[in-house]
Amino acid sequence: MASVRIILSLLLLAALGIIAQCGASRAIKAAYWPSDVEIPASSIDTSHFTHIYYAFLLPDPTTFRLNETVSDQTKLPEFTGMLQKRKPAVNTLLSIGGGKSDRNVFSRMVNSSETRTAFINSTIEVARKYGFDGVDLDWEYPADERDMSNLALLYKEWRKALDKESKRSGRIRLLLTSAVYYASGFQVDGPPRSYPSQAIRKYVDWVSPMCFDYHGSWENFTGEHSALYDPKSNISTSYGISPWIRAGVPSRKLVMGLPLYGRTWTLQNPNVTGIGAPAVGNGTLTYEQIVEFNVQNHAAVKFDEESVSYYSYVGVSWIGYDDVGSVRRKVRFARSQRLGGYFFWALGQDKNWIISRQASRAWDH
Known part of the structure; x- marks a missing residue:
């Protein structure tokens, strides 16, 4: 009998291991929906997705509680209500901030326990009110090491509050995620600083490096963004x-960003058309506009093997972007690095779900 129990125990452990592996391997296929x-x-x-973000709500610059505009009050329940009825179902996350938000508001918010608590409590209230499955912070970007240190405190206190609310309410804990710079350490518009990697590892479900906007209108040469x-x-x-993983x-817990848009340039010389021109x-x-532009203008389309990106040009018009081939390669890169998945910025920019569909298939196959 003892040997039978041992065998059964081993079989149970093996089964649990398989279940755990299956759960861990479920990819995050996310996208932001600008309201x-x-x-x-x-x-x-x-x-084509597992998670959809509502983008964005903003904190009040004085109270740091989330502002719900008249438009938001209509769109928030429509967003979660519609998506909860869809098949297959997806998780919804409430994203706070965005590229157009005032980063100084976040800096002031994280600067004290009282203001962090006001912000955290408000995010939970709003997320639960509208039936979201999680909350997401898109602070672009903490300005210095003090901001980063305070961000670590925010993550810690936010996760503690989410755990406490879940236990008290008996509901599944809200997810905690965060959009971040493409590298864990950087120097943009300020001194060198690094994200609090240990706090992220301990308290955040995943972070989403924004792997785009590497090149653009601030430069005087073409580039793959x-x-x-x-x-x-x-x-x-x-x-x-790489530095995200090296930082611990x-x-x-890394969900790689992919763009559904391209960046445009006007060439100085229509005969010099490569990257760096x-x-x-x-x-x-x-992406939809790019496809239509290329067809209507008979643009030359080139795939750049070195950067794994596309560009097209006609006359003095030049566009750097992703298409099916490059997105497949990038998704497979994410999978080869054992990342948690990928996300797109943003819904409404694809063409007939072409890129979204191919990305999902590339991960699964």
Whole structure:
């Protein structure tokens, strides 16, 4: 009998191991839905995603509680209500901040226990009120090491509050995620600083490095704004992901960002058309707009093996972007690095779900 019990115990442990492995290997296939886009939440094809973010709510600059605009009060329940009815179902996360938010508001918010608590409590209240599955912070970007140290305290206190609320309410704990710079350490508009990797490892479900906007209108030459590799510089996704892992953030807690838009330039010389050509950066186009532009203008389309990106040009117009081939390669890179998954910025920019569909298939196969 003892030997039978041992065998059964071993079989049970093996089964639990398989279950755990299956749970750990479930990819995060996420995307942000800007609440001001024309695409309604009801039209999101959830078969390509596991998580959708509502973007964005902002904290009040004085009280640090979340502001719900009149528009938000209509769109928030529509967003969660519609997506909860879809098949397959997806998790919804409430994202706070964004590229257009005032980073100084976040800096003031994290600066004391009282203001952090006011912010945290408000995020939980709003997330529960509208039926979200998690909360997401998109602070672009903490300005210095003091901000980063306070961010670590925010993560710690936020997770503690989420655990406490879950225990008290008997509901599944809200997820805690955060959009971050593409590299764990950086020097942009300020002194060198690094994200609190140990706090992220202990308290955050995952962080989402924004692996795009490497090049743009601030430069006088063409560039691939989401290059996977760049042998000439450290501005690339492959370079950015590595220090996150070296800093101690588990690879499974990294969800790699992918853009559904490209950046545009005006060439100085229409006969000099490669990456790095002298040019004036002048804006962005969605993937859908790029496809239509290329067809309508008979643009030359090139795949750059070095950066794993595409570019097209006609006359003096030049666009750097991702297409099906490069997105497949980047998703497979994420999987090869054992990352937690990927996310897109942003819904409403794809064309007939082409990129979203191919990314999902590339991960699964």
